[in-house]
Amino acid sequence: MRHGRRLFAFTFLLPPLALYAVFVISPYLQAFQISLTNWRGLSPEWEYVGPENFRRLLDDQYVWNALKNNAVILVALPVVTIVLALFFASMLSVGGRAGKAGVTGVRGAALYRIVYFFPQVLSVAIIGVLWKEVYAPNSGILNGFLRAVGLDALARPWLGDPDLAFWCVLAVMVWSNVGFYVVLFNAAMQSIPREIYEAALLDGAGRADTLRRITVPLVWDTIQVAWVYLAILAIDGFALVQIITEGGPGNSSDVIGLRLYTNAMGDYKFGYASAIGVAMFFLTLSVAVVALRVTRRERIELS
Amino acid sequence: MIALCRTIKAAGLAPWTYQGKHPRYMSWPILSAAAKMAGPEVLVAIDNLEPNAWKHEAIKAAAEAYSQLAVDGFILPGSEGLDHIQSQTEWSLGKAVFISCGSWLESEQKKVTPPDFRMAVAPTPSLGKGDKLPFEAIRGTAGEPYIVPAKAKNANGGMELMRIMLSKKGASDFMRKTSSLTCVAGAEEGVDLPPGLTSVTKALKASGSDGFNWVYNSFYRRLERNLVDAACGDLFTKRINAQQFVEACQKGADEIAKDSSITKYKRS
Numbered sequence: 001m002r003h004g005r006r007l008f009a010f011t012f013l014l015p016p017l018a019l020y021a022v023f024v025i026s027p028y029l030q031a032f033q034i035s036l037t038n039w040r041g042l043s044p045e046w047e048y049v050g051p052e053n054f055r056r057l058l059d060d061q062y063v064w065n066a067l068k069n070n071a072v073i074l075v076a077l078p079v080v081t082i083v084l085a086l087f088f089a090s091m092l093s094v095g096g097r098a099g100k101a102g103v104t105g106v107r108g109a110a111l112y113r114i115v116y117f118f119p120q121v122l123s124v125a126i127i128g129v130l131w132k133e134v135y136a137p138n139s140g141i142l143n144g145f146l147r148a149v150g151l152d153a154l155a156r157p158w159l160g161d162p163d164l165a166f167w168c169v170l171a172v173m174v175w176s177n178v179g180f181y182v183v184l185f186n187a188a189m190q191s192i193p194r195e196i197y198e199a200a201l202l203d204g205a206g207r208a209d210t211l212r213r214i215t216v217p218l219v220w221d222t223i224q225v226a227w228v229y230l231a232i233l234a235i236d237g238f239a240l241v242q243i244i245t246e247g248g249p250g251n252s253s254d255v256i257g258l259r260l261y262t263n264a265m266g267d268y269k270f271g272y273a274s275a276i277g278v279a280m281f282f283l284t285l286s287v288a289v290v291a292l293r294v295t296r297r298e299r300i301e302l303s
Numbered sequence: 304m305i306a307l308c309r310t311i312k313a314a315g316l317a318p319w320t321y322q323g324k325h326p327r328y329m330s331w332p333i334l335s336a337a338a339k340m341a342g343p344e345v346l347v348a349i350d351n352l353e354p355n356a357w358k359h360e361a362i363k364a365a366a367e368a369y370s371q372l373a374v375d376g377f378i379l380p381g382s383e384g385l386d387h388i389q390s391q392t393e394w395s396l397g398k399a400v401f402i403s404c405g406s407w408l409e410s411e412q413k414k415v416t417p418p419d420f421r422m423a424v425a426p427t428p429s430l431g432k433g434d435k436l437p438f439e440a441i442r443g444t445a446g447e448p449y450i451v452p453a454k455a456k457n458a459n460g461g462m463e464l465m466r467i468m469l470s471k472k473g474a475s476d477f478m479r480k481t482s483s484l485t486c487v488a489g490a491e492e493g494v495d496l497p498p499g500l501t502s503v504t505k506a507l508k509a510s511g512s513d514g515f516n517w518v519y520n521s522f523y524r525r526l527e528r529n530l531v532d533a534a535c536g537d538l539f540t541k542r543i544n545a546q547q548f549v550e551a552c553q554k555g556a557d558e559i560a561k562d563s564s565i566t567k568y569k570r571s
Binding site: 038044056132135136137138139143156157158159160161162245246248249250251262266267269272 | 323324326379380381382383384385386389393398454524525528529532533536537540542564
């Protein structure tokens with residue numbers, strides 16, 4: 001009987017595992033192999049060039065330029081997203097002070113909770129195209145809004161300015177991610193017993209104090225998970241950058257994922273592009289490990 | 304050109320716009336003007352990655368002439384923040400008078416162009432009386448290369464497909480459906496072309512044997528797509544001048560020339 005059940009589960013697991021092996025694991029392994037060749041993608045001929053591609057990688061100023069941008073995203077994206085999401089989530093679940101009902105969300109919390117989640121429902125491609133139009137210098141609503149309220153001096157050719165384009169994309173990354181983490185933190189906060197807040201309230205703690213001393217420590221596990229997710233996201237960042245700026249103007253908003261893509265699909269250097277991919281793989285892995293280590297803390301038992 | 308731009312601007316229109324985030328489109332009039340001034344050898348030197356090919360006097364003169372459009376404020380404000388579709392749409396809506404583009408423009412803009420909009424192509428203006436090529440000379444080239452791989456499983460089938468595609472009948476059919484020209488000479492006969500394309504065929508005929516071309520963008524895609532592109536972006540937002548522009552392009556070309564992983568091609 002027991003044996004039969006295992007076999008039953010196994011037959012159900014087999015197709016997804018096979019798909020995973022074919023479409024996820026085998027391309028990874030192939031990338032390692034291709035990264036040691038000079039394959040041009042279109043030709044059936046190639047030869048092994050050893051670590052040549054990786055040596056090239058170290059001297060490639062465009063790769064370093066892209067990595068520098070990834071490094072900025074790696075720091076800014078998690079911090080800004082998590083801080084914003086924590087703020088919104090705490091306002092939604094414990095920000096209200098409705099007399100007898102005790103600690104609840106602010107008025108309209110249910111509506112906000114849905115609105116914040118909107119970006120998450122859109123595909124990355126749609127978000128990219130949407131924001132490209134928002135940033136458009138003459139027809140975009142950003143400049144349109146600035147001009148409408150008399151701030152003409154602040155209107156910019158956003159994506160056309162090498163000093164701003166990168167930050168414009170970063171803002172979109174934050175915008176598109178915040179909603180998900182609001183919902184995630186919200187769920188975590190729901191599990192915090194209300195009595196703790198009420199006790200804090202009696203002791204005269206304000207909202208900022210409650211957030212800092214009660215909420216954050218009690219949802220720390222979730223924050224840690226969010227941090228790792230966002231860090232992994234930061235090393236990619238390809239889709240939004242490719243759609244919104246294509247790395248420009250110049251290479252000012254380039255990211256490593258886009259480097260890989262242009263090397264493969266633009267210059268047809270599949271060998272070199274695979275080397276970038278392999279480097280990215282190890283980079284992501286180490287960032288995830290570091291993020292987990294740095295944010296490790298003693299667990300707080302609630303019961 | 305500058306005098307005309309002044310009149311256009313006085314009339315309340317932007318004389319020029321360009322494909323903002325793909326500023327390389329503006330390298331085309333620069334190279335065309337340079338080729339007309341000093342002859343097509345300038346372009347051969349660029350294609351062959353010859354040392355200091357980009358620093359040729361003619362290219363600098365042409366870059367200076369075109370950067371004047373930015374210096375004098377003759378470019379639609381905000382153009383640098385638009386992509387090719389957005390800028391071409393501004394142009395189709397009549398907000399700017401000139402744009403540098405290829406003959407596919409009419410087809411690409413079909414959906415947003417008002418029906419009474421009669422677009423037309425003109426050769427790049429001559430830089431001076433001493434130009435080696437006449438005003439009519441244009442860069443007329445086939446833009447879609449086709450390849451039948453030598454080791455293809457059915458190479459004969461591939462060639463046969465090309466023969467059908469490039470027959471007069473196939474070509475005129477393609478032309479009718481896409482309103483874009485093919486490399487088959489005379490295929491446009493008897494086809495009712497839209498105004499823009501009519502002007503293209505006229506310009507091609509007038510240019511005749513004076514036509515010229517460059518191919519470095521096919522030889523070394525990155526050189527145009529990234530390096531010259533970035534230099535154009537800087538030039539037309541006044542971040543650099545013509546001298547710095549040719550230096551930036553030359554630096555890009557040298558970078559390609561030095562890179563041993565890139566196969567080099569020569570033409571004459």
